[in-house]
Amino acid sequence: xxxxVLVANRGEIARRVIRTVQRMGLKAIAVYSEVDADLPFVxxxxxxxxLGGAAPSESYxxxxxxxxxxxQSGAEAIHPGYGFLSENATFAKAVGDAGLVWIGPSPEAIxxxxxxxxxxxxxxxxxxxIAPGTREPVAxxxxxxxxAKEVGYPLMVKAAGGGGGIGMSxxxxxxxxxxAFATAQNSAQRFFANPSILLERYVESARxxxxxxxxxxxxxxxxxxxRDCSVQRRHQKVAEETxxxxxxxxxxxxxxxxxxxxxxxxxxxxxxxxxxxxDPASLASGxxxxxxxxxxxxxxxxxxxxxxxxxxxxxxxxxxxxxxPPSFDPGALTMTGHAIELRVYAxxxxxFFPSPGPITTWVEPAGxxxxxxxxxxxxxxxxxxxxxxxxxxxxxxxxxxxxxxRAREAVAAFxxxxxxxxxxxxxxxxxxxxxxxxxxxxxxxxxxxxxxx
Amino acid sequence: MADEVRAEMVANxxxxxxxxxQQVEDGDTLVILESMKMEIPVIAxxxxxxxxxxxxGDVVQDGDLIAVIE
Numbered sequence: 001x002x003x004x005v006l007v008a009n010r011g012e013i014a015r016r017v018i019r020t021v022q023r024m025g026l027k028a029i030a031v032y033s034e035v036d037a038d039l040p041f042v043x044x045x046x047x048x049x050x051l052g053g054a055a056p057s058e059s060y061x062x063x064x065x066x067x068x069x070x071x072q073s074g075a076e077a078i079h080p081g082y083g084f085l086s087e088n089a090t091f092a093k094a095v096g097d098a099g100l101v102w103i104g105p106s107p108e109a110i111x112x113x114x115x116x117x118x119x120x121x122x123x124x125x126x127x128x129x130i131a132p133g134t135r136e137p138v139a140x141x142x143x144x145x146x147x148a149k150e151v152g153y154p155l156m157v158k159a160a161g162g163g164g165g166i167g168m169s170x171x172x173x174x175x176x177x178x179x180a181f182a183t184a185q186n187s188a189q190r191f192f193a194n195p196s197i198l199l200e201r202y203v204e205s206a207r208x209x210x211x212x213x214x215x216x217x218x219x220x221x222x223x224x225x226x227r228d229c230s231v232q233r234r235h236q237k238v239a240e241e242t243x244x245x246x247x248x249x250x251x252x253x254x255x256x257x258x259x260x261x262x263x264x265x266x267x268x269x270x271x272x273x274x275x276x277x278x279d280p281a282s283l284a285s286g287x288x289x290x291x292x293x294x295x296x297x298x299x300x301x302x303x304x305x306x307x308x309x310x311x312x313x314x315x316x317x318x319x320x321x322x323x324x325p326p327s328f329d330p331g332a333l334t335m336t337g338h339a340i341e342l343r344v345y346a347x348x349x350x351x352f353f354p355s356p357g358p359i360t361t362w363v364e365p366a367g368x369x370x371x372x373x374x375x376x377x378x379x380x381x382x383x384x385x386x387x388x389x390x391x392x393x394x395x396x397x398x399x400x401x402x403x404x405x406r407a408r409e410a411v412a413a414f415x416x417x418x419x420x421x422x423x424x425x426x427x428x429x430x431x432x433x434x435x436x437x438x439x440x441x442x443x444x445x446x447x448x449x450x451x452x453x
Numbered sequence: 454m455a456d457e458v459r460a461e462m463v464a465n466x467x468x469x470x471x472x473x474x475q476q477v478e479d480g481d482t483l484v485i486l487e488s489m490k491m492e493i494p495v496i497a498x499x500x501x502x503x504x505x506x507x508x509x510g511d512v513v514q515d516g517d518l519i520a521v522i523e
Contacts, residue, residue, distance in 0.1 A: 166490075234491075346489070347489075353461065353462065353491075353493065354462055354464070354488040354489035354491055354493070355462055356462060356463040356488060356489060357463065357515075383463070384462075384463045384464055384465060384487075384488040384489055384512075385489075386489065386490070387489055387490050388489040388490075388491075
């Protein structure tokens with residue numbers, strides 16, 4: 001086992017990884033940008049190294065600086081968290097080339113899953129259900145219009161190299177497709193330096209359900225249940241729960257089989273997530289689902305899986321990277337109760353617009369069944385340079401009703417002042433009849449915000 | 454009457470969409486800001502000749518003047 005880990009990330013996920021690294025008796029090394037110097041993850045690490053300026057390109061995305069920090073601090077392994085360089089195959093390879101242990105899947109697996117068109121084709125060939133869509137990236141808008149006739153409307157227009165909901169839009173007809181194509185290509189070029197566009201049949205009112213997989217050092221791929229991530233705004237998740245309230249045991253088993261197969265198709269090592277779209281209209285006849293994408297990293301919402309399984313996923317990532325067996329018996333995995341994660345963002349709770357600023361009051365809820373993974377504390381300033389995630393408020397209860405009740409109490413007890421947060425939105429969500437019923441889909445937040453007739 | 458368009462949050466000025474003195478209509482996009490990985494279009498709420506008070510790459514604070522429409 002390596003003895004020190006550099007965490008190439010910031011905020012709540014850096015802090016969360018550092019916690020497990022230290023619990024395992026290893027040395028945790030943080031890297032940070034100028035504006036993050038006062039954040040908890042920098043203070044809590046055993047050593048912290050300044051990378052550079054606030055812009056991600058000058059700090060968290062600068063491969064050479066991160067590798068240099070590892071060499072300077074004597075780190076033996078690098079954990080990339082999520083976002084930033086976590087799914088950057090060039091970085092993964094550079095880490096290996098520098099003689100360091102990369103805590104994640106191989107650069108080849110990252111490449112295979114990083115291109116959405118290639119990933120679709122690969123898992124489709126491995127027998128995983130995929131939605132109708134293009135097998136090759138579409139070169140220009142005219143090619144897209146022709147391809148659309150074959151795939152059929154409505155369509156999802158996606159950046160092939162994209163993620164996090166950026167560069168995605170829906171087209172119901174040719175006119176909308178032309179607009180959506182231009183938008184997607186612009187974002188694709190700007191955020192992902194990859195202008196390739198993919199068209200995929202859009203499932204109206206779908207649920208977004210994903211499976212947590214873990215590739216073990218001995219080559220086996222195992223699953224740790226699912227998460228429902230259908231509460232979204234701007235195609236980005238805001239709340240997740242496990243188990244998915246509408247899955248039957250048969251449907252869950254089929255999804256898990258498909259997810260494991262997707263992982264095996266690329267020789268996956270470490271923690272990964274296979275995302276599916278589930279068509280609620282098909283539930284009465286057993287349930288149809290389609291592969292959406294695979295995230296070759298630790299997922300933001302991994303804590304709810306940890307709450308119901310009792311497994312520390314970061315620990316398993318470290319063990320797999322070190323070539324050691326997991327600390328739990330995958331054959332005897334049990335799921336207990338129900339867990340919900342609420343992503344507390346610095347944004348206004350009505351329009352969901354960013355709201356950077358100072359945190360003048362920060363009081364976290366605490367108690368049995370409550371876990372808060374926070375990136376900030378009182379006195380910190382939240383800047384405009386990074387994503388708006390302040391904290392992940394996670395609750396665990398004996399069943400869904402108990403988890404909902406615990407979540408309501410925790411939201412009410414969470415005090416954040418100085419900037420706008422979406423906590424009032426969560427108070428609404430947890431009282432919304434559709435969400436409370438468990439029968440909802442990715443259109444839920446839009447419906448909650450639609451003008452009342 | 455001059456109409457002032459102000460920033461609603463701390464953001465980086467990503468793109469200036471209009472040119473100095475251009476005639477804009479209510480609802481036109483003037484400037485695109487970027488904050489927390491989100492692009493935020495700044496929209497004209499009146500019609501007239503526009504004067505932009507920021508440059509690409511600037512950082513604006515909540516309440517800062519972005520443009521004036523006359």
